[in-house]
Structures are given as structure tokens and as C-alpha cells.
Amino acid sequence: MTDQLSLSVLRGIPAEARPRVHPGSVQAGILHLGLGAFHRAHQAVYTEDAIADGGGDWGIVGVAPRRAQLIEVLSAQDCLFSVTSLSGEGARTRVIGSLAAVRHAPSDPGAVVDLLADPAIRVVTLTVTEKAYRMDPATGRLQVDDEVRADLTTDRPPRTVPGLLVRGLTARARAGAGPIALVSCDNLPSNGRRLRGLVEQALGEVPAGVTFPSTMVDRIVPATTEETLARARTALGVRDLAAVAAEPYRQWVIEDAFPAGRPAWERAGAVLTGDVEPWERLKLRALNGVHSALAYLGALAGCRTIAEALRLPGMRAMLERFLAEDIAPSFTPPPGVSVVEYGQSVLERFANPVIEHRTLQVAMDGSQKLPQRVLHTVLDRRSAGANPVCSALVIAAWMRFVGGRADDGRALPLDDPLADTIRAALDGAGGKPADVVAALFGLESVFPAELAGDDVTRDLVEEWLAALDRHGVVGVLGRG
Numbered sequence: 001m002t003d004q005l006s007l008s009v010l011r012g013i014p015a016e017a018r019p020r021v022h023p024g025s026v027q028a029g030i031l032h033l034g035l036g037a038f039h040r041a042h043q044a045v046y047t048e049d050a051i052a053d054g055g056g057d058w059g060i061v062g063v064a065p066r067r068a069q070l071i072e073v074l075s076a077q078d079c080l081f082s083v084t085s086l087s088g089e090g091a092r093t094r095v096i097g098s099l100a101a102v103r104h105a106p107s108d109p110g111a112v113v114d115l116l117a118d119p120a121i122r123v124v125t126l127t128v129t130e131k132a133y134r135m136d137p138a139t140g141r142l143q144v145d146d147e148v149r150a151d152l153t154t155d156r157p158p159r160t161v162p163g164l165l166v167r168g169l170t171a172r173a174r175a176g177a178g179p180i181a182l183v184s185c186d187n188l189p190s191n192g193r194r195l196r197g198l199v200e201q202a203l204g205e206v207p208a209g210v211t212f213p214s215t216m217v218d219r220i221v222p223a224t225t226e227e228t229l230a231r232a233r234t235a236l237g238v239r240d241l242a243a244v245a246a247e248p249y250r251q252w253v254i255e256d257a258f259p260a261g262r263p264a265w266e267r268a269g270a271v272l273t274g275d276v277e278p279w280e281r282l283k284l285r286a287l288n289g290v291h292s293a294l295a296y297l298g299a300l301a302g303c304r305t306i307a308e309a310l311r312l313p314g315m316r317a318m319l320e321r322f323l324a325e326d327i328a329p330s331f332t333p334p335p336g337v338s339v340v341e342y343g344q345s346v347l348e349r350f351a352n353p354v355i356e357h358r359t360l361q362v363a364m365d366g367s368q369k370l371p372q373r374v375l376h377t378v379l380d381r382r383s384a385g386a387n388p389v390c391s392a393l394v395i396a397a398w399m400r401f402v403g404g405r406a407d408d409g410r411a412l413p414l415d416d417p418l419a420d421t422i423r424a425a426l427d428g429a430g431g432k433p434a435d436v437v438a439a440l441f442g443l444e445s446v447f448p449a450e451l452a453g454d455d456v457t458r459d460l461v462e463e464w465l466a467a468l469d470r471h472g473v474v475g476v477l478g479r480g
């Protein structure tokens with residue numbers, strides 16, 4: 001049986017794949033919540049490069065907010081894991097050593113709260129996905145359900161992300177542990193401002209010395225599969241059960257507001273700037289919005305991957321129109337950036353044939369994603385008096401997708417925190433497109449009132465839904 005990746009086998013793996021930083025050689029300075037594939041292929045890589053080139057005690061303590069399995073794997077591997085960059089030109093694997101320690105929040109929430117109150121921890125980063133913030137996606141307000149209320153008002157161990165943060169910040173203030181930056185690295189609009197608003201709502205005020213830099217994060221990192229593990233094993237000669245694979249491209253734009261210092265992420269290629277919001281909007285609308293379009297239309301057409309969906313006849317032309325007519329005119333991009341050119345490069349990345357990104361993975365949690373990815377574009381275009389035709393097609397595709405049947409009649413899973421609410425809305429509606437649109441536009445946490453009450457948008461979505469019901473995705477795209 002092959003060995004498993006750990007410090008003791010590092011000397012046996014190819015020199016170019018060895019980590020640039022050894023876990024244990026630097027002290028921890030960052031607490032990270034959310035140990036998923038995205039974090040491992042993104043912030044963990046930037047931070048390893050920043051420590052290697054710029055120094056500093058910026059090791060990461062990685063916290064898994066839900067599952068314990070990865071914690072066991074990473075503990076057995078001395079916190080080491082590998083990232084394989086995949087493109088048509090080949091694969092490159094490197095082991096990353098920026099994780100200094102790992103914790104499992106559900107089994108030891110107290111340890112996470114203590115870390116947040118530890119003066120050595122000066123930066124907290126989060127990749128917990130949209131739904132873990134417990135925000136109303138349409139408004140960004142904290143949704144105080146029983147769980148969140150118990151976290152905020154009792155002293156039982158916190159179970160939610162807002163609960164952990166708020167308890168930790170309170171403990172930090174009490175301990176006088178000094179300033180700290182809380183950095184959301186999730187695909188939310190104005191993610192820094194939203195996180196700040198959430199803390200403010202929960203505590204009644206923002207504790208002194210706490211900042212919330214906004215960031216735009218980007219790298220396509222599909223869920224790990226058996227193939228990912230097999231590739232890592234071939235490259236390393238040992239088993240790595242925490243391996244991830246990703247596209248070669250990566251980007252990180254960070255608002256430079258760190259009151260207690262930060263790693264030299266710019267040495268690793270990150271852009272530190274005063275204003276991230278144009279970058280966030282660009283990425284959410286022109287990358288994630290187009291991704292969601294491919295996910296819903298592709299899943300309905302029976303495509304397993306995003307690259308396959310992009311090859312459907314008429315798909316690329318529709319997406320180019322979506323980019324040029326709806327997305328590009330909907331906002332002011334960062335200086336010097338052309339949204340249409342950015343969109344073209346995004347389409348090239350989506351076409352990467354070796355990245356097996358499943359349509360169903362991107363389709364997940366649509367209720368949490370649709371507002372910032374597509375609905376904000378619609379609102380901005382409608383304010384300008386324009387008809388966002390392609391955006392309406394994407395909304396209709398989501399509506400047909402949540403109905404649970406692909407064009408060939410096969411069942412589609414609905415993996416969404418609002419799944420029950422969506423199903424209840426659909427069950428209470430008639431089957432006609434107008435009924436479905438009316439029922440789903442009634443979901444106030446997804447569709448802002450302004451959009452739900454807009455007849456032009458409603459008519460467009462209804463027409464597309466009728467066309468999808470009648471002709472299927474292939475028929476609709478093929479008609480040009």
C-alpha cells in the first residue's frame with residue numbers, strides 16, 4: 001500500500017512538488033473558516049507564496065464549520081495537501097504547507113472562539129458559501145431563526161458562522177487582544193460591507209478595531225473526485241486524500257484595510273486596492289452569472305459539465321449576447337477593463353476540457369446566488385429602460401430547473417437551502433408558465449419587490465419559460 005502524504009514522506013516526492021513553507025515552521029496568524037476545495041486552491045496557495053516570499057507569522061488555522069472527515073485526513077497528513085493545476089497543456093502538482101493546524105467547529109466551538117480572542121490571530125478569512133452567512137439574499141439582512149437566536153442570546157456553544165464570529169469578537173474585546181480584519185472570500189456582493197452589517201446587526205455595533213475588507217476571489221475549483229486523487233497520487237508517488245484540482249488561472253483583489261498587518265499577498269500576485277466593488281461586480285455578473293446560466297440551461301439539456309454545456313449549439317452566441325447586451329452596460333467596470341473582453345476570457349476558461357466542473361455543482365443553492373449574479377443586472381438594466389432579454393432566459397431556466405425535470409424528463413435534484421419553500425410555492429401554483437413565474441416571484445428573499453413587480457421582466461421570463469417548456473433548451477438556443 002502506498003504511503004500517505006505527511007511531513008515524513010516529503011523527501012520522497014518530486015522536488016518541484018514540495019511545499020515552499022513547512023507546517024510548524026511559522027506561527028499561525030490567520031484563522032480560516034471553511035476548508036473546502038476552493039480555500040485550499042486559492043487563499044492557502046496565495047498565503048504560502050506570501051510567506052515564502054515575504055515572511056511573517058501567517059500560518060493558517062483552518063476550521064471546518066461542518067464536516068469532520070477532512071479534519072481527520074488533514075491531521076493524518078500533518079496539514080499538507082496538494083493542488084493540481086489542470087489545462088489542455090498538462091498538469092502541475094504542488095504540495096501546500098500554509099495550513100498550520102486544523103479544527104472542527106461542531107465538536108469544539110470553544111476552541112474556535114478562543115482562537116478569535118487570541119492576539120496572535122490578526123486576520124480571519126471565510127469561504128463558507130453564501131448560505132452560511134444566514135443572510136436574506138435579497139437584502140443582506142441577518143435572518144434570525146431559532147438557531148441564530150440561540151447563538152446570539154444564550155451561552156450554548158455556537159453552531160452558526162455568525163454565532164461563532166460574534167462570540168469570538170466579544171471574547172476578543174474582553175481579552176483586549178487587539179485589532180483584527182474579517183475577510184469574506186465568498187461570492188457575495190460587497191462582501192466586506194455585508195459581513196460588517198451582519199456583525200453590526202448581531203451585536204448592535206461594530207467592535208472597535210475590527211475591519212471588514214472586501215475581496216474578489218476567483219479560481220475554478222471543481223469538487224474533488226476519485227480522478228483528482230488518482231492524479232495527485234501519480235504526481236506525488238504517495239496518497240493525498242485532501243488533494244484538489246483547479247484551473248491554472250487565479251485572481252484575488254483585496255481591499256487593503258488590515259489594522260494588524262497581513263501576509264505580503266501582493267508578492268503572490270494578489271491586487272491590493274482601495275476599491276474592490278467594481279471587481280466584485282465584474283466577477284459576480286460576468287463570470288458567476290454566466291456560470292449559473294450554463295449550469296441551469298446545461299443541466300436541463302442533460303449536460304454533465306460546464307464545458308459540455310458551452311458546446312451546445314447556440315449557447316456561446318447566447319452568452320455573448322448576455323454579456324454584451326445585459327451585463328456590460330449594467331455597471332461601470334474597473335478602470336481599463338472591458339467587460340466583453342473579460343467575458344470572452346471567462347468563456348475560454350469555462351471551455352477548459354480537463355476541468356470537469358459539474359453543472360449540478362454550480363446549480364446548487366440558486367436561491368442564494370441568483371440575486372447578485374443575475375437579478376442585480378436585471379434591476380440595473382430596467383432602471384436604464386432596457387429589456388434584459390438574456391437575463392430573463394437565465395431566470396426562466398432556473399425556474400424550470402427547480403421544477404425538478406430535465407428536458408428529457410429525467411429528475412433533477414434540488415440542492416438549495418430554500419428547497420422546501422420553493423417546492424411549496426410550486427405545489428401551490430398551477431402548471432402554466434404564468435403561474436410558475438407568479439409563484440416564484442413571490443419568494444421575497446430571492447426576488448426584490450422592485451423586480452417581482454416589474455411587468456416587462458415578468459413577461460419576458462414567462463415567454464422564455466413557455467418556450468423552454470415547449471421546445472427544451474436545445475430547441476430554444478437553436479432558434480437563435
Ligand code: CS2
Nearest residue numbers: 217218219220288291361362
Ligand atoms: C461557481 C463558482 O459554484 C459556483 O457557483 O460559479 O464557484 C465559481 O467557480 C468560482 O466563483 C470561480 O471563481
